[in-house]
Amino acid sequence: MRPHEPRPIDLAAALAAVGLPVGPGTGLLPTVTGITLDSRAVLPGDVYAALPGATRHGAGFAGQAVLAGAVAVLTDGVGRELLGDGVAVPVVVVPDPRRVIGPLARVIFGGDSEDDGGAPALFGVTGTNGKTTTTYFVNALLEALGRSTGLIGTIEIRAGGDAIPSALTTPESPQVHSLLALMRERGIDAASMEVSSHALEFGRVDGVVFDVAGFTNLTQDHLDLHGTMEEYFAVKAALFTAERCRTAVVLIDDAWGRRLAETADVPVLTVRTDGSRSGGDGSVPPAEADWTVTDVERSGLGHSFALAARDGRRLRVRSGLPGSFNISNAALAAVMVLAAGVPEHDLQHALDAHDPFTTEVPGRMQLIAEEPASIVDFAHNPDALERTLASVRRPGGRVIAVFGATGQRDESKRPVMGAVGARLSDVLIITDDDPHDEDEAVIRRAVRAGADAAVTEEGLACEVLEVFPRADAIDRAVALATAGDTVIIAGRGHEVWQEVKGINLSLDDRVELRSALTRHGFSGLSAAGIES
Ligand SMILES: CC(=O)N[C@H]1[C@@H](OP(=O)(O)OP(=O)(O)OC[C@H]2O[C@@H](n3ccc(=O)[nH]c3=O)[C@H](O)[C@@H]2O)O[C@H](CO)[C@@H](O)[C@@H]1O[C@H](C)C(=O)N[C@@H](C)C(=O)N[C@H](CCC(=O)O)C(=O)O
Numbered sequence: 001m002r003p004h005e006p007r008p009i010d011l012a013a014a015l016a017a018v019g020l021p022v023g024p025g026t027g028l029l030p031t032v033t034g035i036t037l038d039s040r041a042v043l044p045g046d047v048y049a050a051l052p053g054a055t056r057h058g059a060g061f062a063g064q065a066v067l068a069g070a071v072a073v074l075t076d077g078v079g080r081e082l083l084g085d086g087v088a089v090p091v092v093v094v095p096d097p098r099r100v101i102g103p104l105a106r107v108i109f110g111g112d113s114e115d116d117g118g119a120p121a122l123f124g125v126t127g128t129n130g131k132t133t134t135t136y137f138v139n140a141l142l143e144a145l146g147r148s149t150g151l152i153g154t155i156e157i158r159a160g161g162d163a164i165p166s167a168l169t170t171p172e173s174p175q176v177h178s179l180l181a182l183m184r185e186r187g188i189d190a191a192s193m194e195v196s197s198h199a200l201e202f203g204r205v206d207g208v209v210f211d212v213a214g215f216t217n218l219t220q221d222h223l224d225l226h227g228t229m230e231e232y233f234a235v236k237a238a239l240f241t242a243e244r245c246r247t248a249v250v251l252i253d254d255a256w257g258r259r260l261a262e263t264a265d266v267p268v269l270t271v272r273t274d275g276s277r278s279g280g281d282g283s284v285p286p287a288e289a290d291w292t293v294t295d296v297e298r299s300g301l302g303h304s305f306a307l308a309a310r311d312g313r314r315l316r317v318r319s320g321l322p323g324s325f326n327i328s329n330a331a332l333a334a335v336m337v338l339a340a341g342v343p344e345h346d347l348q349h350a351l352d353a354h355d356p357f358t359t360e361v362p363g364r365m366q367l368i369a370e371e372p373a374s375i376v377d378f379a380h381n382p383d384a385l386e387r388t389l390a391s392v393r394r395p396g397g398r399v400i401a402v403f404g405a406t407g408q409r410d411e412s413k414r415p416v417m418g419a420v421g422a423r424l425s426d427v428l429i430i431t432d433d434d435p436h437d438e439d440e441a442v443i444r445r446a447v448r449a450g451a452d453a454a455v456t457e458e459g460l461a462c463e464v465l466e467v468f469p470r471a472d473a474i475d476r477a478v479a480l481a482t483a484g485d486t487v488i489i490a491g492r493g494h495e496v497w498q499e500v501k502g503i504n505l506s507l508d509d510r511v512e513l514r515s516a517l518t519r520h521g522f523s524g525l526s527a528a529g530i531e532s
């Protein structure tokens with residue numbers, strides 16, 4: 001994707017605009033055209049922000065950045081020491097550069113400028129599960145409304161017909177502001193974007209103000225970063241403040257959502273989709289929400305339902321993807337677009353004419369074959385796995401599930417995922433995900449411990465197998481399947497690389513599943529009857 005047209009700005013003026021007047025001793029600062037925190041992404045004229053990392057400091061890459069054309073370095077005291085006299089460009093020192101780069105990138109990339117004829121309406125989606133799907137749904141609905149759209153998320157970044165694969169769910173703030181500049185330049189009028197908790201923790205959306213921020217749910221994940229669910233919630237809640245968004249749309253199916261709706265300091269629209277789902281505190285959701293899902297009916301592999309307002313106004317919605325949770329994602333997406341001011345009759349027309357919530361979301365409940373129903377999904381935490389596995393059982397058919405757990409991430413979820421798999425599948429095949437630098441066998445053992453304990457303690461009939469490598473596990477699942485069964489490969493979704501001790505091995509669950517189905521002589525029949 002080509003960068004937007006550079007717009008030179010005096011670095012001293014940009015710093016002053018974010019409340020950092022340059023003190024004496026910094027020297028004459030140059031004119032700059034961009035900012036980045038990655039030496040490998042430096043374009044001539046950039047400021048290189050040398051940030052402290054978990055194990056190394058970006059100052060170590062400043063030489064490389066200057067060689068690539070960086071005209072100034074922004075860093076902290078440690079970075080200054082590490083640089084010594086080794087860089088030939090001005091160095092600006094601030095106590096916490098990570099907190100500065102978002103607002104600074106906004107200024108440098110023209111986010112405050114009036115010249116562009118309007119910034120895109122921005123939709124941000126956060127929550128443990130459903131961000132990618134909801135972001136695609138918002139995008140598809142905006143397209144159905146005739147808007148030109150952009151999208152930023154786990155799978156890809158799209159700006160006006162151009163798309164590139166993503167490295168992170170939410171890019172670092174310089175890239176976010178640079179993409180917004182490109183979208184303004186291309187006349188894109190609405191963009192939807194995933195906002196991960198890492199993004200909020202590390203300031204990746206600093207300087208961004210969302211027109212509408214949406215919340216899906218909060219369940220156990222990322223506790224390696226956040227420590228406790230309270231902390232995890234607090235980080236997510238930071239998006240729903242006047243500094244970061246204008247309006248909030250909150251699913252109140254869980255207790256965290258209800259708490260968020262009560263505490264957000266911006267106008268909130270609440271959406272309720274599932275009265276039976278209890279929250280983290282075990283309580284039952286209240287009956288009242290601004291928009292409530294009613295009259296749910298099966299529609300192909302998905303569902304159709306009504307979205308009813310408090311005063312009885314109704315919208316008819318269809319969500320074509322399997323999985324009852326996609327009702328929540330579709331309802332949230334529809335209300336987010338309403339919250340941006342789209343009239344209800346326009347929305348209804350777009351829903352009826354274009355069926356936007358049947359859009360395929362790569363690796364999310366993606367149907368690879370119809371018989372046996374063969375699905376690739378991205379569920380990689382206990383809640384997503386539970387909801388996914390519970391959604392795919394067909395009357396009289398078995399569920400054959402394949403998944404593992406990621407290395408060097410939240411270890412506490414491994415046995416929980418194993419137990420969920422044992423409860424909701426007839427055959428559970430535990431295999432490898434991305435082990436990163438961990439021993440695959442140790443990870444599998446932790447998942448298996450949870451599965452075996454559940455089988456023993458709860459008297460479950462699930463057959464638990466351990467098969468690796470992953471391609472063999474997928475093959476085994478298909479070999480065991482007969483018509484009527486559902487094979488579900490969970491955890492990696494759209495991913496095409498498996499990272500093993502620093503080496504990326506080519507692995508795409510969708511490709512492996514298709515090959516296994518062909519090898520075992522299956523061809524597509526009807527998958528009618530998937531329960532959700
Ligand atoms: C925990 C985490 O988020 N770490 C991120 C963080 O790493 P870090 O601070 O340790 O940085 P580092 O890689 O050691 O490098 C230090 C500094 O030197 C710079 N550097 C490094 C190498 C180089 O050649 N040149 C260079 O300039 C880096 O840009 C960085 O500023 O800053 C890096 C630079 O942007 C990120 O790449 C890195 O994301 C890592 C790869 C990552 O895996 N992050 C995941 C966990 C993440 O953020 N995931 C969420 C989604 C989670 C979910 O919902 O599932 C996401 O939004 O993607």
Ligand SMILES: Nc1ncnc2c1ncn2[C@@H]1O[C@H](COP(=O)(O)OP(=O)(O)OP(=O)(O)O)[C@@H](O)[C@H]1O
Pocket residue numbers: 127128129130131132133134154169194196216217325326328329363364365377378379380383384385387388493
């Ligand atoms: N609303 C939801 N509630 C619970 N689980 C969901 C929901 N939506 C999707 N899922 C499950 O979670 C998986 C990931 O969905 P999706 O990619 O949309 O969420 P995400 O929040 O972007 O996840 P990640 O941050 O891990 O990429 C899906 O493959 C599905 O199994």
